[in-house]
Amino acid sequence: MENNEQNKKKIDKSRPLVEILNLTKEYKNKVALDKVNLTINPGDRIGIIGANGSGKSTLSEIIGGIRKPTSGEIIRQEHLVNGLQFQESRYRAGISVMDMIKYYLHTFNISMKEDELLELLKTYQLLGIENKFIQTLSGGQQQRLNILLAVIHDPDLIILDEVSTGLDIEVRSEIFEFFRKNIIDKNKTMILVTHNMSEVEEFCEKYIYIHNGIIKEAGNVKDIVKKYGSVHNFTWKMFDKNKKADLKKQYEEIKKENAEIKKTKKKNKWIHKAKMPEKSRPWGFYVICVSLFYKVLV
Known part of the structure; x- marks a missing residue:
C-alpha cells in the first residue's frame, strides 16, 4: 500500500497536531463538555475513559471535525489527515463495500495492489461480502468496515470509538494485531474511546478521565497501573x-431548594387572620331565621 507522501511531509512533528482551548459543547438542556483543555502531540496514544454520557464521544467527534463546539477554540495543523471510526457511521443506500474502499483509495490517492486488498479484506473478515450493499451488512460487518476505512489511508490521527463493539474474539484479535503493526509500531497518533479498560492498557500511553463534561484526571497509563x-x-x-460527589451535590441542591421554599412560606405568613367565635353566627343567619318565623305567623 503506497500512500501520497506529501501530506506526511507537511505535518510538523515538533508541534501539537491538535490543541483544544476552553472548549464547551452545549445541547438544549445539557452541557456535554465544560471548558475542556487538551493537547494532542504527534505519537500520542490517548485513551478517553468515563461513564456513559460523560462527554467522551462528543469530544472525539469534535477532535475529528464532525461536530462543532459551542464555544472555545480547536487548533489543528493545516494538513492534518484524520481517520475516523464511529459506532453511528452512516452510508448512503446503494453503496457496496468495494465502492466505499475504492472511494477512499481515490480520495487519498492511495495505490493498492489486488493481493494487498485481499489481505485487508481477509484481516477484517470482509472477504466474500465486498460486493454487498453496506446497508445489508450486519452490525459487526459494518463495524469491521468502519475500522478498515479509518486506517486504510494511513492517517496522521486515528480516532476509534468503541472499536471492539460487535467483534467476536477471533476478529478482535486479528484486527488488534493489525493495529499493533500499523499504529503502535509506526508510532501513530491515536484517540481511543472505550469501556474496555484492557484496551487502554494494551494500546494507550496516556489517558484522560471525563466526568460530566469535565476532564477530572489526565496522565500516563503506566502511573495509574502502578498505583x-x-x-x-x-x-x-x-x-x-x-458518583458520591454527584449524590452529595444533588442532596445539597435539594436541601437548598427546600430551604428556599420554607423561606418563601415565612414571607407569606398571615399578619392577622380574623376568627369567628365558635358559638357566634353570621348576621345573615339571623336575618334568615326572622324571615322564616314571620312567614309561619302569616
Missing part, C-alpha cells in the same frame, strides 16, 4: 468517587 494495579481498578475508584 491502582490496573486501569479497571482506577476507573471504578473514579466512578465511585464521582
Whole structure:
C-alpha cells in the first residue's frame, strides 16, 4: 500500500497536531463538555475513559471535525489527515463495500495492489461480502468496515470509538494485531474511546478521565497501573468517587431548594387572620331565621 507522501511531509512533528482551548459543547438542556483543555502531540496514544454520557464521544467527534463546539477554540495543523471510526457511521443506500474502499483509495490517492486488498479484506473478515450493499451488512460487518476505512489511508490521527463493539474474539484479535503493526509500531497518533479498560492498557500511553463534561484526571497509563494495579481498578475508584460527589451535590441542591421554599412560606405568613367565635353566627343567619318565623305567623 503506497500512500501520497506529501501530506506526511507537511505535518510538523515538533508541534501539537491538535490543541483544544476552553472548549464547551452545549445541547438544549445539557452541557456535554465544560471548558475542556487538551493537547494532542504527534505519537500520542490517548485513551478517553468515563461513564456513559460523560462527554467522551462528543469530544472525539469534535477532535475529528464532525461536530462543532459551542464555544472555545480547536487548533489543528493545516494538513492534518484524520481517520475516523464511529459506532453511528452512516452510508448512503446503494453503496457496496468495494465502492466505499475504492472511494477512499481515490480520495487519498492511495495505490493498492489486488493481493494487498485481499489481505485487508481477509484481516477484517470482509472477504466474500465486498460486493454487498453496506446497508445489508450486519452490525459487526459494518463495524469491521468502519475500522478498515479509518486506517486504510494511513492517517496522521486515528480516532476509534468503541472499536471492539460487535467483534467476536477471533476478529478482535486479528484486527488488534493489525493495529499493533500499523499504529503502535509506526508510532501513530491515536484517540481511543472505550469501556474496555484492557484496551487502554494494551494500546494507550496516556489517558484522560471525563466526568460530566469535565476532564477530572489526565496522565500516563503506566502511573495509574502502578498505583491502582490496573486501569479497571482506577476507573471504578473514579466512578465511585464521582458518583458520591454527584449524590452529595444533588442532596445539597435539594436541601437548598427546600430551604428556599420554607423561606418563601415565612414571607407569606398571615399578619392577622380574623376568627369567628365558635358559638357566634353570621348576621345573615339571623336575618334568615326572622324571615322564616314571620312567614309561619302569616
